[in-house]
Amino acid sequence: MAFDSFSAFMAMEGHGPYVWSCYAMFFVLMMVMMVWSVRSRKAAIESCRRGYEFQAGKLHGDSIESSSEKSKVAYSAPSAAFERVDVSQD
Protein backbone atom coordinates (compact mmCIF):
# COMPACT_ATOMS: atom_id res chain seq x y z
CA MET A 1 0.00 0.00 0.00
CA ALA A 2 1.41 3.34 -1.03
CA PHE A 3 -0.70 5.32 1.48
CA ASP A 4 -0.70 5.42 5.28
CA SER A 5 -4.42 5.98 5.79
CA PHE A 6 -7.69 6.08 3.90
CA SER A 7 -7.86 9.87 4.09
CA ALA A 8 -4.36 10.05 2.61
CA PHE A 9 -5.56 7.73 -0.13
CA MET A 10 -8.50 10.03 -0.91
CA ALA A 11 -6.41 13.22 -0.74
CA MET A 12 -3.42 11.90 -2.73
CA GLU A 13 -1.30 14.82 -1.52
CA GLY A 14 -3.70 17.34 -2.96
CA HIS A 15 -4.02 15.58 -6.30
CA GLY A 16 -7.11 13.65 -5.18
CA PRO A 17 -9.72 15.75 -7.00
CA TYR A 18 -7.85 15.32 -10.31
CA VAL A 19 -7.28 11.59 -9.96
CA TRP A 20 -10.75 10.77 -8.64
CA SER A 21 -12.61 12.89 -11.17
CA CYS A 22 -10.76 11.04 -13.96
CA TYR A 23 -11.64 7.65 -12.56
CA ALA A 24 -15.25 8.71 -11.92
CA MET A 25 -15.67 9.95 -15.49
CA PHE A 26 -14.11 6.77 -16.84
CA PHE A 27 -16.33 4.53 -14.71
CA VAL A 28 -19.55 6.40 -15.51
CA LEU A 29 -18.99 6.59 -19.27
CA MET A 30 -17.92 2.95 -19.54
CA MET A 31 -20.95 1.82 -17.54
CA VAL A 32 -23.34 3.94 -19.60
CA MET A 33 -21.86 2.58 -22.83
CA MET A 34 -22.03 -1.05 -21.67
CA VAL A 35 -25.60 -0.82 -20.36
CA TRP A 36 -26.73 1.05 -23.46
CA SER A 37 -25.17 -1.60 -25.74
CA VAL A 38 -26.82 -4.51 -23.91
CA ARG A 39 -30.16 -2.70 -23.88
CA SER A 40 -30.13 -1.94 -27.59
CA ARG A 41 -29.34 -5.59 -28.30
CA LYS A 42 -32.35 -6.64 -26.22
CA ALA A 43 -34.50 -4.05 -27.97
CA ALA A 44 -33.40 -5.39 -31.37
CA ILE A 45 -34.39 -8.94 -30.39
CA GLU A 46 -37.72 -7.64 -29.08
CA SER A 47 -38.49 -5.73 -32.27
CA CYS A 48 -37.69 -8.84 -34.35
CA ARG A 49 -40.04 -10.88 -32.19
CA ARG A 50 -42.83 -8.36 -32.56
CA GLY A 51 -42.30 -8.32 -36.33
CA TYR A 52 -42.62 -12.11 -36.51
CA GLU A 53 -45.70 -12.14 -34.29
CA PHE A 54 -47.35 -9.49 -36.43
CA GLN A 55 -46.52 -11.43 -39.59
CA ALA A 56 -47.80 -14.72 -38.16
CA GLY A 57 -51.01 -13.06 -37.01
CA LYS A 58 -51.62 -11.48 -40.39
CA LEU A 59 -51.01 -14.69 -42.33
CA HIS A 60 -53.33 -16.59 -40.07
CA GLY A 61 -56.05 -13.98 -40.36
CA ASP A 62 -55.83 -14.08 -44.16
CA SER A 63 -56.35 -17.82 -44.30
CA ILE A 64 -59.53 -17.57 -42.20
CA GLU A 65 -61.04 -14.96 -44.46
CA SER A 66 -60.16 -16.58 -47.78
CA SER A 67 -61.25 -20.16 -47.18
CA SER A 68 -64.36 -20.51 -45.10
CA GLU A 69 -64.23 -24.31 -45.10
CA LYS A 70 -60.78 -24.46 -43.66
CA SER A 71 -61.64 -21.81 -41.12
CA LYS A 72 -63.13 -24.37 -38.75
CA VAL A 73 -59.89 -26.25 -38.70
CA ALA A 74 -58.05 -23.02 -38.10
CA TYR A 75 -60.30 -22.19 -35.20
CA SER A 76 -60.17 -25.62 -33.62
CA ALA A 77 -56.42 -25.76 -33.70
CA PRO A 78 -55.06 -22.32 -32.92
CA SER A 79 -51.46 -21.97 -33.79
CA ALA A 80 -48.86 -21.29 -31.19
CA ALA A 81 -47.90 -18.14 -32.97
CA PHE A 82 -51.11 -16.53 -31.84
CA GLU A 83 -50.26 -16.64 -28.19
CA ARG A 84 -49.08 -13.29 -27.01
CA VAL A 85 -46.49 -13.21 -24.34
CA ASP A 86 -46.05 -10.10 -22.28
CA VAL A 87 -42.38 -9.31 -22.05
CA SER A 88 -41.29 -6.35 -20.02
CA GLN A 89 -39.02 -3.81 -21.66
CA ASP A 90 -36.44 -3.88 -18.91
Added chain:
Amino acid sequence: MWQFFHKLGSPKWFFGISTRFAPWFLTGGMLLLVTGAVWGLAFAPTDYLQGDSYRIIFIHVPTAMLAQSVYIMMASAGVVTLVWRMKLADVFVKAVAPVGLVITFLALFTGAVWGKPTWGTWWIWDARLTSMLILLFLYGGVIALDRAINDEKSAARAVAVLTLVGVVNIPIIKYSVEWWNTLHQPATFKLTEKPSMPAEMWVPLLLSVLGLYLIFGWLACVRMQTEILCREQRSRWVKEFVTTGRV
Protein backbone atom coordinates in the same frame (compact mmCIF):
# COMPACT_ATOMS: atom_id res chain seq x y z
CA MET B 1 -7.78 -19.83 -46.13
CA TRP B 2 -10.44 -18.63 -48.56
CA GLN B 3 -13.02 -20.75 -46.86
CA PHE B 4 -12.11 -19.17 -43.55
CA PHE B 5 -12.38 -15.74 -45.12
CA HIS B 6 -15.77 -16.63 -46.51
CA LYS B 7 -16.96 -17.88 -43.14
CA LEU B 8 -15.70 -14.73 -41.48
CA GLY B 9 -17.95 -12.72 -43.74
CA SER B 10 -21.04 -14.68 -42.78
CA PRO B 11 -23.13 -12.80 -40.20
CA LYS B 12 -24.65 -16.06 -38.94
CA TRP B 13 -21.24 -17.61 -38.25
CA PHE B 14 -20.07 -14.46 -36.51
CA PHE B 15 -23.25 -14.31 -34.43
CA GLY B 16 -22.73 -17.86 -33.21
CA ILE B 17 -19.07 -17.55 -32.37
CA SER B 18 -19.36 -14.11 -30.76
CA THR B 19 -22.17 -15.37 -28.52
CA ARG B 20 -19.78 -18.01 -27.25
CA PHE B 21 -16.75 -15.74 -26.77
CA ALA B 22 -18.32 -12.49 -25.56
CA PRO B 23 -18.83 -13.52 -21.90
CA TRP B 24 -15.14 -14.46 -21.66
CA PHE B 25 -14.10 -11.09 -23.03
CA LEU B 26 -16.25 -9.35 -20.46
CA THR B 27 -15.10 -11.43 -17.48
CA GLY B 28 -11.43 -11.30 -18.41
CA GLY B 29 -11.57 -7.61 -19.25
CA MET B 30 -13.28 -6.65 -16.00
CA LEU B 31 -10.85 -8.72 -13.92
CA LEU B 32 -7.77 -7.23 -15.59
CA LEU B 33 -9.06 -3.66 -15.60
CA VAL B 34 -10.15 -3.70 -11.97
CA THR B 35 -6.88 -5.33 -10.89
CA GLY B 36 -4.86 -2.80 -12.88
CA ALA B 37 -6.81 0.17 -11.56
CA VAL B 38 -6.77 -0.89 -7.90
CA TRP B 39 -3.08 -1.78 -8.08
CA GLY B 40 -2.30 1.49 -9.79
CA LEU B 41 -4.40 3.61 -7.43
CA ALA B 42 -3.48 2.10 -4.10
CA PHE B 43 -0.30 0.03 -4.38
CA ALA B 44 1.95 1.46 -7.08
CA PRO B 45 4.66 3.77 -5.70
CA THR B 46 4.28 7.55 -5.96
CA ASP B 47 6.09 9.22 -8.84
CA TYR B 48 9.00 11.32 -7.60
CA LEU B 49 8.35 14.11 -10.09
CA GLN B 50 4.59 14.23 -10.63
CA GLY B 51 3.42 12.95 -7.25
CA ASP B 52 0.14 11.12 -7.11
CA SER B 53 -1.46 12.80 -10.13
CA TYR B 54 0.47 10.34 -12.30
CA ARG B 55 -2.02 7.66 -11.18
CA ILE B 56 -4.28 8.98 -13.95
CA ILE B 57 -1.90 7.14 -16.31
CA PHE B 58 -3.66 3.83 -15.51
CA ILE B 59 -6.72 4.99 -17.42
CA HIS B 60 -5.24 7.66 -19.66
CA VAL B 61 -2.80 5.41 -21.53
CA PRO B 62 -5.29 2.54 -22.07
CA THR B 63 -7.95 4.89 -23.46
CA ALA B 64 -5.46 6.76 -25.65
CA MET B 65 -4.05 3.51 -27.07
CA LEU B 66 -7.48 2.03 -27.66
CA ALA B 67 -8.75 5.23 -29.27
CA GLN B 68 -6.07 4.93 -31.96
CA SER B 69 -6.34 1.14 -32.30
CA VAL B 70 -10.09 1.31 -32.86
CA TYR B 71 -9.56 3.80 -35.64
CA ILE B 72 -6.93 1.59 -37.30
CA MET B 73 -9.31 -1.37 -37.04
CA MET B 74 -12.09 0.71 -38.57
CA ALA B 75 -9.84 1.78 -41.45
CA SER B 76 -8.81 -1.85 -42.07
CA ALA B 77 -12.48 -2.83 -42.09
CA GLY B 78 -13.01 0.06 -44.52
CA VAL B 79 -10.51 -1.50 -46.94
CA VAL B 80 -12.34 -4.83 -46.66
CA THR B 81 -15.65 -3.10 -47.36
CA LEU B 82 -14.30 -1.35 -50.45
CA VAL B 83 -12.35 -4.28 -51.91
CA TRP B 84 -14.36 -7.37 -50.97
CA ARG B 85 -17.76 -5.83 -50.19
CA MET B 86 -17.89 -7.86 -47.02
CA LYS B 87 -21.00 -6.89 -45.05
CA LEU B 88 -19.55 -7.81 -41.70
CA ALA B 89 -16.74 -5.24 -42.10
CA ASP B 90 -19.28 -2.49 -42.50
CA VAL B 91 -21.25 -3.82 -39.53
CA PHE B 92 -18.04 -3.55 -37.49
CA VAL B 93 -17.39 0.08 -38.48
CA LYS B 94 -20.91 1.14 -37.59
CA ALA B 95 -20.93 -0.79 -34.33
CA VAL B 96 -17.64 0.51 -32.94
CA ALA B 97 -17.59 4.15 -34.12
CA PRO B 98 -19.57 5.38 -31.07
CA VAL B 99 -17.29 3.35 -28.78
CA GLY B 100 -14.28 5.02 -30.40
CA LEU B 101 -15.84 8.42 -29.85
CA VAL B 102 -16.40 7.82 -26.14
CA ILE B 103 -12.92 6.32 -25.64
CA THR B 104 -11.25 9.25 -27.43
CA PHE B 105 -13.23 11.68 -25.31
CA LEU B 106 -12.05 9.83 -22.18
CA ALA B 107 -8.43 10.02 -23.35
CA LEU B 108 -8.76 13.77 -23.90
CA PHE B 109 -10.61 14.33 -20.64
CA THR B 110 -8.19 12.36 -18.48
CA GLY B 111 -5.31 14.05 -20.31
CA ALA B 112 -6.69 17.51 -19.62
CA VAL B 113 -7.28 16.76 -15.94
CA TRP B 114 -3.78 15.33 -15.68
CA GLY B 115 -2.37 18.36 -17.46
CA LYS B 116 -3.70 20.82 -14.90
CA PRO B 117 -1.54 19.74 -11.93
CA THR B 118 1.40 18.69 -14.12
CA TRP B 119 1.70 21.43 -16.75
CA GLY B 120 -0.47 24.06 -15.08
CA THR B 121 -3.01 24.14 -17.88
CA TRP B 122 -6.04 22.10 -18.95
CA TRP B 123 -5.42 22.51 -22.62
CA ILE B 124 -2.85 23.81 -25.07
CA TRP B 125 -2.88 23.64 -28.84
CA ASP B 126 0.12 21.38 -29.09
CA ALA B 127 0.59 18.68 -31.70
CA ARG B 128 -0.38 15.62 -29.66
CA LEU B 129 -3.46 17.20 -28.12
CA THR B 130 -4.66 18.77 -31.35
CA SER B 131 -4.25 15.57 -33.37
CA MET B 132 -6.20 13.66 -30.71
CA LEU B 133 -8.95 16.27 -30.96
CA ILE B 134 -9.01 15.70 -34.72
CA LEU B 135 -9.42 11.98 -34.03
CA LEU B 136 -12.47 12.80 -31.90
CA PHE B 137 -13.94 14.80 -34.78
CA LEU B 138 -13.18 11.97 -37.22
CA TYR B 139 -15.20 9.56 -35.09
CA GLY B 140 -18.01 12.11 -34.97
CA GLY B 141 -17.75 12.53 -38.75
CA VAL B 142 -18.02 8.78 -39.37
CA ILE B 143 -21.15 8.54 -37.20
CA ALA B 144 -22.75 11.61 -38.78
CA LEU B 145 -21.98 10.51 -42.34
CA ASP B 146 -23.44 7.08 -41.71
CA ARG B 147 -26.63 8.57 -40.31
CA ALA B 148 -26.94 11.07 -43.14
CA ILE B 149 -27.05 8.48 -45.93
CA ASN B 150 -30.15 6.31 -46.03
CA ASP B 151 -29.02 3.73 -48.56
CA GLU B 152 -27.07 1.04 -46.74
CA LYS B 153 -24.58 0.32 -49.51
CA SER B 154 -23.68 3.92 -50.34
CA ALA B 155 -23.40 4.70 -46.64
CA ALA B 156 -20.98 1.79 -46.23
CA ARG B 157 -18.80 3.00 -49.09
CA ALA B 158 -18.79 6.65 -48.01
CA VAL B 159 -17.94 5.73 -44.43
CA ALA B 160 -15.14 3.41 -45.60
CA VAL B 161 -13.60 6.20 -47.68
CA LEU B 162 -13.80 8.62 -44.76
CA THR B 163 -12.09 6.19 -42.37
CA LEU B 164 -9.32 5.66 -44.92
CA VAL B 165 -8.76 9.38 -45.45
CA GLY B 166 -8.69 9.93 -41.70
CA VAL B 167 -6.08 7.26 -41.09
CA VAL B 168 -3.28 9.75 -41.98
CA ASN B 169 -3.99 11.28 -38.61
CA ILE B 170 -2.82 8.16 -36.76
CA PRO B 171 0.93 8.42 -37.53
CA ILE B 172 0.67 12.13 -36.79
CA ILE B 173 -0.65 11.33 -33.31
CA LYS B 174 1.96 8.63 -32.82
CA TYR B 175 5.00 10.63 -33.85
CA SER B 176 3.82 14.11 -32.80
CA VAL B 177 5.80 13.84 -29.57
CA GLU B 178 8.97 13.19 -31.56
CA TRP B 179 8.48 15.48 -34.55
CA TRP B 180 7.48 18.56 -32.62
CA ASN B 181 8.54 20.02 -29.36
CA THR B 182 5.47 19.32 -27.26
CA LEU B 183 4.51 19.41 -23.62
CA HIS B 184 3.31 15.83 -23.84
CA GLN B 185 5.71 13.22 -22.58
CA PRO B 186 6.96 10.50 -24.98
CA ALA B 187 5.36 7.08 -25.28
CA THR B 188 5.18 4.94 -22.15
CA PHE B 189 5.30 1.62 -23.95
CA LYS B 190 7.52 0.89 -26.92
CA LEU B 191 7.79 -2.47 -28.61
CA THR B 192 11.54 -2.24 -29.00
CA GLU B 193 12.58 -1.08 -25.56
CA LYS B 194 12.04 -1.94 -21.96
CA PRO B 195 9.73 0.53 -20.18
CA SER B 196 11.55 3.33 -18.40
CA MET B 197 9.42 2.94 -15.28
CA PRO B 198 9.77 0.30 -12.56
CA ALA B 199 7.77 -2.92 -12.79
CA GLU B 200 5.42 -1.88 -9.95
CA MET B 201 4.24 0.89 -12.28
CA TRP B 202 4.18 -0.71 -15.71
CA VAL B 203 2.70 -4.09 -14.77
CA PRO B 204 -0.60 -2.61 -13.51
CA LEU B 205 -0.60 -0.32 -16.54
CA LEU B 206 -0.22 -3.30 -18.86
CA LEU B 207 -3.05 -5.10 -17.05
CA SER B 208 -5.44 -2.18 -17.45
CA VAL B 209 -4.49 -1.79 -21.13
CA LEU B 210 -5.24 -5.47 -21.80
CA GLY B 211 -8.42 -5.27 -19.73
CA LEU B 212 -9.75 -2.30 -21.67
CA TYR B 213 -9.00 -4.03 -24.99
CA LEU B 214 -10.94 -7.10 -23.86
CA ILE B 215 -13.89 -4.98 -22.77
CA PHE B 216 -13.77 -3.31 -26.16
CA GLY B 217 -13.90 -6.80 -27.71
CA TRP B 218 -17.02 -7.55 -25.71
CA LEU B 219 -18.62 -4.22 -26.63
CA ALA B 220 -17.84 -4.82 -30.30
CA CYS B 221 -19.45 -8.30 -30.16
CA VAL B 222 -22.63 -7.05 -28.48
CA ARG B 223 -23.00 -4.02 -30.73
CA MET B 224 -22.26 -5.96 -33.92
CA GLN B 225 -24.89 -8.52 -32.93
CA THR B 226 -27.41 -5.71 -32.54
CA GLU B 227 -26.58 -4.37 -35.99
CA ILE B 228 -26.75 -7.87 -37.53
CA LEU B 229 -30.16 -8.54 -35.94
CA CYS B 230 -31.54 -5.35 -37.42
CA ARG B 231 -30.15 -6.06 -40.87
CA GLU B 232 -30.89 -9.77 -41.11
CA GLN B 233 -34.35 -9.64 -39.58
CA ARG B 234 -35.85 -11.48 -42.54
CA SER B 235 -33.44 -14.38 -42.63
CA ARG B 236 -34.49 -17.73 -41.25
CA TRP B 237 -31.68 -18.13 -38.73
CA VAL B 238 -32.53 -14.82 -37.01
CA LYS B 239 -36.14 -15.94 -36.68
CA GLU B 240 -34.94 -19.20 -35.22
CA PHE B 241 -32.65 -17.38 -32.80
CA VAL B 242 -35.36 -14.99 -31.66
CA THR B 243 -37.92 -17.74 -31.07
CA THR B 244 -35.67 -20.48 -29.67
CA GLY B 245 -32.63 -18.56 -28.43
CA ARG B 246 -30.26 -20.78 -30.41
CA VAL B 247 -28.06 -19.88 -33.34
